Amino acid sequence: MQTEARQADALYVLGDLFDFWIGDDDDSHFAQSIKSEFKALTSSGVPCFFTKGNRDFLIGERFCEQTGITLLPDESVIEIYGNRILVLHGDTLCTEDVRYLKFRATVHKPWLQWLFNRIPLCIKKKIISKVQADIHTEKSTKPLEIMDVTQSEVERVMQYYDVKLMIHGHTHRPNIHKFATQNHSHTRVVLGDWYTQGSVLVYDNNGFELQNRPF
Template identity: 70%
Template sequence: MTTLFISDLHLSPATPEINQCFVKFMREEAIHADALYVLGDLFEFWVGDDDKSDFASSIRHEFKTLTELGVPCFFTQGNRDFLVGKRFAKQTGVTLLSDETVIDIYGQKAVVLHGDTLCTEDVKYLEFRAKVHQPWLQWVFNRIPMFLKQKIVSKVQSDIKTDKQTKSLDIMDVTQSEVVRVMDHYNVDLMIHGHTHRPNVHSFDRNDTKYTRIVLGDWYTQGSVLVYDKNTFELQQRPFGNGSK
């Protein structure tokens, strides 16, 4: 049996290939797992739990089916789906995690998170993040009409795209000192996160201890899954279409 980790799918009505790969993954692979962890940015942008569109309903259906089959599913909010809330959790059966959560994977302690908070050099983004995570602002946003939400989201997406074009890749990557701080804080030697779209396994030694940081991949050109079992782990790809694993 395995525990599966995914992040940065950026699902939307405009990404049919990614959506189909996700559905295939949920129905043919996740149903056999011990647990599924979604570490943020499942959606290109989640406008709110009151989204009743066919697209939003179809994604909720996949999670509800999975959890009703007895597979625990855990969800960490990302920078694109920070509005996923309690209603989504109730409708789907998923468990919402905090920004940083320590889990046990077959006896191995690990801290899991989306990864955006590790990018401490991206000051402008962190200021934006602090603003949109204010409870009063989210309370207001969740109570305005859907058409107005969609207009605001379109503007935010445009601003994000423009901002990314002016940033260096180094600024948008994690800061090693923050990685060490978080791992020390939780007394773990394993970290799993997404956000940077740079799938890899990083190892470093410190105080005679080997630390491992696993970065999940995005789903822009293929599916990306961390498969973790009792003896080993592997970052794997899932091709779009009807290709084999």
């Protein structure tokens, strides 16, 4: 964000930037430093777009005001150098993970988020710690294929939006998948996580490249 992104036409973040965003009232040094970097980037003239992930779905209007970012809907068709591209976090593509999708539907209820955002920060931290522990335990017993995207859902969504390229995160399995449907070629790009390396998709007039950046 301090170097390459300053030269970009735009920056897109497709969710799960945080292990968990507890809310826009997070006053920790870490949260403030991230906000500061976003604000510096957008103030330099580079537009920044953010798609909420399953770990930072509580990002709200205050975060946008403090950083200058623009929140995108769960599924957005954008145009880059004349190409229509579907960007999304990717969790909604994992249709075999029924328990997670039920959990997602619950925590995305506006009234529940409204209530949670009015709980004191110290209590929210305890609630989040418990939820994260439960999720970690459940993931350890879940088959890996259940937590991956469902190919038929990928094809359905791409056909619905009439796009040939999809970019998402969530599964943290960086790769470029090519497949064909009804004699049309399609590409699905998966971004990786940021635990031991950076995962960046660089897109310019010559095409795109999925890059891993060692820390």
